Amino acid sequence: MLNNNYKIDEIEKENPYIVTVEDYYKSSLNDYDSFDKYSWNKGKGYSCPNFPIFDEKMEGLEDGLYLFAAESNMGKSAFMSNLLWDYCTNPDNNLFGVYFALDDTKQEMIPRLISMLELIPISIASKPSRYKEKIDLCEEGSSIYQEMxxxxxxxxxxxxxxxxxFxxxxxxxxxCGEKILDYCKKxxxxxxxxxxxxxxxxxxDSLFDLNFPSQKFKTDKEKNEYIAQEIKRWAKTEIKAPIFGTIHLRKIDKRRADISDVKESGRYIYDASVVFLLHNDVSRNGQNASIYYTQPNCDEFLPIIELQWAKNKKSSFKGITYYHLISNYSKVIECTEEEMKRFNNLRFSSK
Structure with a gap:
């Protein structure tokens, strides 16, 4: 039997780190019951129908911090925007997607979205008057321009x-981050x-571009450690939502990156629920790439995004999935299972 003859209030006033005595057996049972209720109420998670293999491996998206890490020009922004769009426009999910483009303006992002949706060059979406003029002058290809x-x-x-x-x-x-948090709450x-x-x-896009003027940081490492912990807190308690974020990797000469190559702070890896490492062999090695795809009447190697599930606390999958990147359309299309098996064989045989 517990002895409750303590002057707990007086002790707590003297030492704020004292915790209240409880019925530890009962509170343990309450924790398990609370978990069971929470997990049943959570449902099956959110799905992305245009990325069926990704969807299967994720086993239902839920609240948490999901990082897309890559060197520059690997396709991480395109991948994240395509995936977020698929989640928020799936009516079964009942999600509203908000995309914060911190290193671009709306005027630069909207043409990419149109291009992604319609599979037309970004320049058509961003500068329509240029092509309208070509049509008015009856230049060659006018019918194609009009269609676009x-x-x-x-x-x-x-x-x-x-x-x-969306x-x-x-x-x-x-x-700044403070305004973004307030915006999301409202x-x-x-x-x-x-x-x-x-x-x-x-x-x-990207987390490295976030600023928090209410905080004072001595170094970039200190700033990024704060950002990682703060965005995790948003996902878990403040907003309670899936949060996707891009982060940069250090430039690597020959090898593919790993999670130790995250710039500024390893805290991002620690605080994330899932970390995806993206590699684009065509962007890295051009026509000497080993992982690529081709199209009829085109001699160029076209890029494949290798998505390594480097850390995954949300499902059981640890491996690599592959995606076609159509760069001039900002479009990402998931590879078939057969293509993924072939790319896996090529990737590991070329080591």
Missing amino acids: LDKREHGLNTLKELNTR KLEDSEKLD LKEYLKGYDPKTNLIIGI
């Missing part, structure tokens, strides 16, 4: 129609006013 301009209009209308599923923001409006409250079952999914 029609697709551009269709893509823009699609973005407008899905304004209840929103794009940039640093001109939200220039956005979530706004969404719940329409449908209490709606949740957020968030993309931040």
Whole structure:
């Protein structure tokens, strides 16, 4: 029997680190019951129908911090935006996606989204008057330009129609982490006013571009350690949502990167639920690449994104999945199982 004849209040006033005596047997049972209720209420997780193999390996997306790490020009922003779009536009998920483009403006990002949706060159989406002029002058290829301009209009209308599923923001409006957190809290409250079952999914490109003026940092390492812990806190307690974020890897000469190559702070790896390492052999080695795909009437090697599931606390999969990257369309398409097996054999035989 516990002896409860302690002057607990007086002791706690003297020492704030004293914890209250409890019925430890009972609280342990309560923890298990609470877990069981939470896991049943959580459901099966969110799905991404256009990435079926990724979806199978993820075993249902849930709240947490998901990092996409790569050197520059590997396709990490394109991959994250394609994936986030697929999650938030799947009606079964009841998700609203917000994408924070911190190193680009909305005017630069919207053409990429249109290009991704309609498979037209980014330049058509960003500079339509240039191609309208070619059509007016009856230049060669005018019919193709007109078809692409029609697709551009269709893509823009699609973005407008899905304004209840996706929103794009940039640093001109939200220039610091404190504002982004407040924005997300208010956005979530706004969404719940329409449908209490709606949740957020968030993309931040990139986490290294976040600033927190309320904090004082002596070094970049100190700043990035804070960012990693803070975004994890958003995902778990403040916003309670899946948060995707891109981070940069150090430039590697020959070998493929590993998680020790994260720039500035290893805290990102520690705090993330999942860490994806992206490699693009064509971007690295050009026409000497070993992992690539080709198209008819094209001699160039085209890029494949290798997505290594370097850390995964959300499902049982640890391995590599592969994706076609159509760079000039900002489009990512998942490889088939047969292609993935072939690329795996090539990747490990070329070591």
